[in-house]
Amino acid sequence: MAASGSKRPGFSRRARFGLFVGYVVAITGALIGLGLVLIAIFDPQGFASIRGATADVTAPVSASGRSAVQSGGRIDNYVANWWNAGQQNAELRAELRVARRRLIQARATELENSRLRALVGLLEGQSEPIATARLVNSSLTSARRTATLFAGRDRGVLPGQPVRAADGLVGRIIDSGNSASRVLLLTDRSNIVPVKLARDGTPAFTSGRGDGRVEVHSLEAGRRPFREGDILITSGTGGIYPPNIPVAVILDVFGDSALAAPFANPGSLDFAIVQPVYEPPENESTTNPDGAANPRESGSDSPETP
Structure with a gap:
């Protein structure tokens, strides 16, 4: 008849050692927690000292972690700002092109209007143009x-x-x-x-x-x-x-x-x-440059015959 299996966690020495260490850590943690509770109840000043020492040990680690988190956040901000700046530059360039076209049109219109105003001023006081x-x-x-x-x-x-x-x-x-x-x-x-x-x-x-x-x-x-x-x-x-x-x-x-x-x-x-x-x-058309009457304008085409 085959032997029945053991009900223990395992036959391996490593498994038994791991189980033992787990028990030890759990019991030690419970004892440390109980001790800290007792110290906090019966010796508040001592417990404050323990907390200060713990803060001194964990502060550099916390600062390093915070710096790493902030650096990561700044990198994210840099990337986001770079992406936004590219989009804003493209939008500004498009707006600049539109503004330049409008400026050229406005200058052309202003030039045309100035020329038309000059023509209007030119015609004032003169004969009606054709x-x-x-x-x-x-x-x-x-x-x-x-x-x-x-x-x-x-x-x-x-x-x-x-x-x-x-x-x-x-x-x-x-x-x-x-x-x-x-x-x-x-x-x-x-x-x-x-x-x-x-x-x-x-x-x-x-x-x-x-x-x-x-x-x-x-x-x-x-x-x-x-x-x-x-x-x-x-x-x-x-x-x-x-x-x-x-x-x-x-x-x-x-x-x-x-x-x-x-x-x-x-x-x-x-x-x-x-x-x-x-x-x-x-009087201008009937007078030559010497002041004499133009015979053609005066109605005589040839000198009179004596």
């Missing part, structure tokens, strides 16, 4: 210097009418369609404009060079009336262009001729004004 319209393009490389005006016969624009801007003279209409017209610019070689010096009224005329500049020639032979920086304005002689419109400023002087730069740059203009063809007063 039309105010946009210059949509201008030629830079072709043989002729022209620009396209977004106004045509539907608004009363016809060939021969002068075109100006707030800065100065632009040119004159040479072709007009139903809704758009072609402007012969001041800098075209075939465009000759009677002008005078704003300084003293010396008469002259300009002709385009085809390169964005104009040549100025004096009508008084043998004189050198031009100076660098002189301002040229329309004289109104011969009609078409009204008088006193700014035309150009003189850059270089060559004897009785000069090189000048127009005030109005078609490449940077937004709006232009089409004005009626200027008709000089009758």
Whole structure:
């Protein structure tokens, strides 16, 4: 018959030793706890000393653990702040782009409004303009210097009418369609404009060079009336262009001729004004520069036969 198993925890010496140690630790802990209770009851000062000594031993360990916990918390905060900073930077960059676009739009609107205000101020006290319209393009490389005006016969624009801007003279209409017209610019070689010096009224005329500049020639032979920086304005002689419109400023002087730069740059203009063809007063149109009556204007085409 087989022997029945033992009811003890085990036959191993290690198991018996572990069980014994567990009993010893439990009993020792109970005795220490009982002793601490008795000391706390019968000797409070001694128990306070024991508590102080325990605090002295456990304080460094507690401080180290707290530092480790705080360091871990700071690392978490650093990571969270870094992540939040990245998101905030992206949001700020997006807001900056939107603000920059709005600023550009505001500046463009302000510039356009200032030019329109200048045009409105320019028209005050003058004859009623034919039309105010946009210059949509201008030629830079072709043989002729022209620009396209977004106004045509539907608004009363016809060939021969002068075109100006707030800065100065632009040119004159040479072709007009139903809704758009072609402007012969001041800098075209075939465009000759009677002008005078704003300084003293010396008469002259300009002709385009085809390169964005104009040549100025004096009508008084043998004189050198031009100076660098002189301002040229329309004289109104011969009609078409009204008088006193700014035309150009003189850059270089060559004897009785000069090189000048127009005030109005078609490449940077937004709006232009089409004005009626200027008709000089009758006394101006019937008198030649020497003060004598023009026989054609006075009604006689040929000298009388004695």
